[in-house]
Amino acid sequence: xxxxxxxxxxxxxxxxxxxxxxxxxxxxxxxxxxxxxxxxxxxxxxxxxxxxxxxxxxxxxxxxxxxxxxxxxxxxxxxxxxxxxxxxxxxxxxxxxxxxxxxxxxxx
Amino acid sequence: xxxxxxxxxxxxxxxxxxxxxxxxxxxxxxxxxxxxxxxxxxxxxxxxxxxxxxxxxxxxxxxxxxxxxxxxxxxxxxxxxxxxxxxxxxxxxxxxxxxxxxxxxxxxxxxxxxxxxx
Numbered sequence: 049x050x051x052x053x054x055x056x057x058x059x060x061x062x063x064x065x066x067x068x069x070x071x072x073x074x075x076x077x078x079x080x081x082x083x084x085x086x087x088x089x090x091x092x093x094x095x096x097x098x099x100x101x102x103x104x105x106x107x108x109x110x111x112x113x114x115x116x117x118x119x120x121x122x123x124x125x126x127x128x129x130x131x132x133x134x135x136x137x138x139x140x141x142x143x144x145x146x147x148x149x150x151x152x153x154x155x156x
Numbered sequence: 157x158x159x160x161x162x163x164x165x166x167x168x169x170x171x172x173x174x175x176x177x178x179x180x181x182x183x184x185x186x187x188x189x190x191x192x193x194x195x196x197x198x199x200x201x202x203x204x205x206x207x208x209x210x211x212x213x214x215x216x217x218x219x220x221x222x223x224x225x226x227x228x229x230x231x232x233x234x235x236x237x238x239x240x241x242x243x244x245x246x247x248x249x250x251x252x253x254x255x256x257x258x259x260x261x262x263x264x265x266x267x268x269x270x271x272x273x274x
Contacts (some may be wrong), residue, residue, distance in 0.1 A: 067220045083199070083261055083262055085201075092249075092251065092264060092265075092266050092267050093201065093251075093263060094259050095263075095264070097262025098260055098262070099260065102260065102261070104260075104261060130215075134200055136200065138262070140255065140262055141216060143206060144203045144206065144215060144217065145191060145193070145203040145206070145253075146203065147193075147200060147201040147202070148200075149205070150200045150201075151166065152216065
């Protein structure tokens with residue numbers, strides 16, 4: 049199975065800062081099948097990015113995804129208060145689906 | 157609009173059984189593989205099981221193999237997860253999820269909570 053490793057585990061930043069989250073795969077993943085989710089306490093994960101770089105409905109353009117092969121990145125250009133949450137990467141191109149362990153973006 | 161609605165969660169004692177259901181709408185249910193994914197309290201996401209559109213291929217995580225059984229009824233647009241010999245570590249929110257022709261990217265339900273406790 050494809051292991052996804054996210055870094056850092058926790059990111060402590062201030063509103064207005066830039067956030068860069070990393071997701072590294074143990075083997076090459078088709079970028080067509082990489083997603084990122086945002087999860088807030090008590091809520092289900094919400095699809096944020098699919099196909100490595102396509103933004104899901106409802107998310108502003110300060111969120112962007114990039115990458116290919118084994119390295120993928122989620123960037124939040126200027127953090128807003130509502131962006132502080134946990135973010136997961138996900139590969140759904142090969143079975144079984146696998147997920148990163150999550151990166152918590154917290155207020156510094 | 158793609159909708160996935162899970163049900164069947166609840167409180168069960170260790171060693172007990174529970175059957176989860178997921179009803180899909182807004183897409184061609186019978187044409188797509190389906191997945192169960194779970195999230196234990198305060199933990200990350202864990203894939204549990206998947207089943208292909210015609211039930212020909214079924215896969216399980218090692219943590220549930222031999223205890224959980226996935227199935228589907230395409231006539232009812234329904235996915236199931238029969239969970240036997242439940243353990244405390246099976247406590248989690250269980251989500252059904254899939255890829256559809258209607259929406260780009262994975263679609264998820266809102267989840268159903270399973271609590272295994274005496």
